[in-house]
Amino acid sequence: MRALSGPPTPGARENDAWAALFEREILERRPTPRFVGQDELTFRHALLREGAYAMLTDRDRRLGHRLAAEWLLQAGEQDPMVLAEHFERGGETARAAEFYLQAAEEAQRAADGPAVLARARRGIACEPAGEVLAKLHNVLSEQLFHMDDLAQSSTHALAALESSSPGSDQHRIAMAFGLLVATHTEDRQVARDLVQRMPPADLPLDRWQVAVTFTTFAFYALLREGMPDLARRYLQRIEQDVAPIMGDDHTAGASVAAMRAWWYAHAERDEWAARQQYRAAIDHVEGLGNRFGMQMMRMYAALDELMLGAFELAGQSVDALFAEEHAPAYVLLTALSFRIMGLLEQRRVTDAEEQAESMLRRASVSNSFAHVAQARLLLSECRLKRGDLLGAEEEVRAVGDTARLVPFLQSVRLSLLAEIWLRQGRAAEAVALAREAFALERSTACFFVLRQEVVPVLLAEALHENGEVEAAREVLREARAELLARADKIADPAYRRSFLENIAAHARTLELARAWLDA
Structure with missing residues (x-):
């Protein structure tokens, strides 16, 4: 007063x-x-x-x-x-704009999406300039991405680029968001153009917190885009120049642990090592009290449990995400795809099909090409499992422009068509498609979905059916050796058993190897 x-x-x-x-x-x-x-x-x-x-x-x-x-x-x-x-x-x-920005970031940590949007938009309405304006646009871009509004997310990423100075912190972060959105909208050309503009050598190590934030988004996008070699160079730069100096900073610690986990899970297919890194990331996020970060880390950890064959634990994690208040649409759609994969592996095909149809409806509303494509491919797998070959092929064809698909979804699409044609007696055509999927898996398709585990054994079966018995045995011999090498890295016997026995493609690989190689 x-x-x-x-x-x-x-x-x-x-x-x-x-x-x-x-x-x-x-x-x-x-x-x-x-x-x-x-x-x-x-x-x-x-x-x-x-x-x-x-x-x-x-x-x-x-x-x-x-x-x-x-x-x-x-x-x-x-x-x-x-x-x-x-x-x-x-x-x-x-x-006022500076404090609206702080308020939006506070809401983001609390996973209150509507509040993030309202506060950031009020900040922009105050007509700030420079880095504050760019940061408000970046906050909106990230939040809208997680709400699966990819068109608006892209708009704000571009606005952040326009309002920030080239080489500035917010300019780099806007490029990372733009790349992440491009890989999810399957705008491959934009993704490739952005990659050329952010080499690892340009990371601002004098502002290492910004370097970590930028690299976290870019790293995941590069793995989705099928560019593991470039992703590894970013991770190596962070490991060599940032990790030794970041101390006990929980934000940086969570990001670095998440990148390590993604590398193990998606590039090296070492699910056990990924699990340890996800646990480290979750510990850091708990230290921050960041509810949104916790939702994201638990989502990724649920996928890792799925890849280890621990379907019950993965299901519990997914259910917990759906029970969360204000969980972003991206988290829910992605978690729903994990639920469908788990149901398929447990042979609960009717339940899986109902969930896949629900995912397709949700993804269609948000106009997310990647989620629509994945929902259709999961529906195709459901129909394939219940013997509806025509219905399965229709869903694959309905995906649309295959050139827009990231490599791992291209691999899934090819493997589904190959299995459909193999069951229709078109072995030679099935071999050609399975070889193409196999080549993708060996080159650019990082590991994101369980369907990718099918590719080696499917190729072996197609070759065998086509009369190429020795080639089939060689593919199967290599597949078994790789599978057992991955299993040997799993320290917990229960997880090792679930990895080898619960995942259908793994069990099939070992079963055929006993019949074809050990008889």
Whole structure:
């Protein structure tokens, strides 16, 4: 109040005036003030507050809000929304935008998507410039990506690029978001163009926190895009130059552990090592109290449990994600695909088909090409498992422009067509498709879905059916050796058993190897 009203007038009986306001029940003291050593006063009735506010001139309102904002800031106000609104109403829009940005980031950590959007948009409406504007656009781009609104996510990534200086922190982060969105919309040319603009040598190691943030998004996008060699160069740069100096920073620790986990899981197919890194990432995120980060890490950890054949544990993790309040659409759609994969492996085909149809409906609403394509490929697998070969092929054909598919989805599509044609007696054509899928798996298709495990044994079966028995045996011999080498890395006997026995492609590989190689 003193900041608003100025020093007391000499001779005025100020205490009597305050006492009268309390006695007439116009004002009251809050029993628990927010600031130590300060009395906190409030109007007793909302109508009185609104009436008093309406009596002020516009100029006085602006001045009052500006003075209130400055006093609250000095007093230690912790709620950035309170500060943002006072600064905005006080005409200090540039400062208001900074606090709206802080408020949006706070909502992001709390996994409150609608609040993130509302606060970041209010910040942009304040018409800031430079890095603050770019960062607000980047916050919106990331949030909209996780809500599966890829078109708007891309729009804000481009706006961040336009409003930031080339080489700046926010410019690099906007490029990483743009790449991530491009790989999910299957805009392959945009993805390739962005990759050329961000070599690992250009990471800003003097601002290593930015380098880690940038690399985290770019790294995952590069693995999806089927560029593991470039992804590895980024990871090596972080391992060599950042990891030794980041100390106990939980944000950086979570990001680096997540990148290590992705590398083990998707590039090296070492699910056990990935599991250990996911646990480390989750520990870091818990240390931050970051609810959104926890949802993301648990989603990835659920996939790893699935890849280890621990279907019950993976299912529990997926169910927990669906029970979360404000879980982003991207997390839910991705987790739904994991549920479908698990149901297929457990031969619950009817349940899997119902869930795949639900995924297709959800993905179609959000217009996410990648999720629509994956839903159709999962539906194809459902129909293949119940013997509907025509229905299975129809779903594969409905995927659309195959050139837009990232390599692992191209591999899945080819393997499904190969199995359909093999069952139709078209062995030679099945061999050609299976070879193409196999070549993708050996070159660019990083490991993201269980269907990819089918490719080696499917190629062996197609070769055998086509009369190429020795070639089939050689493929199977190599597949068994690789499978057992992966299993040998799993320290827990129960997980090793579930990996070899619960995943249908693994069990089939070992079964055929016993029949063809050990007889």
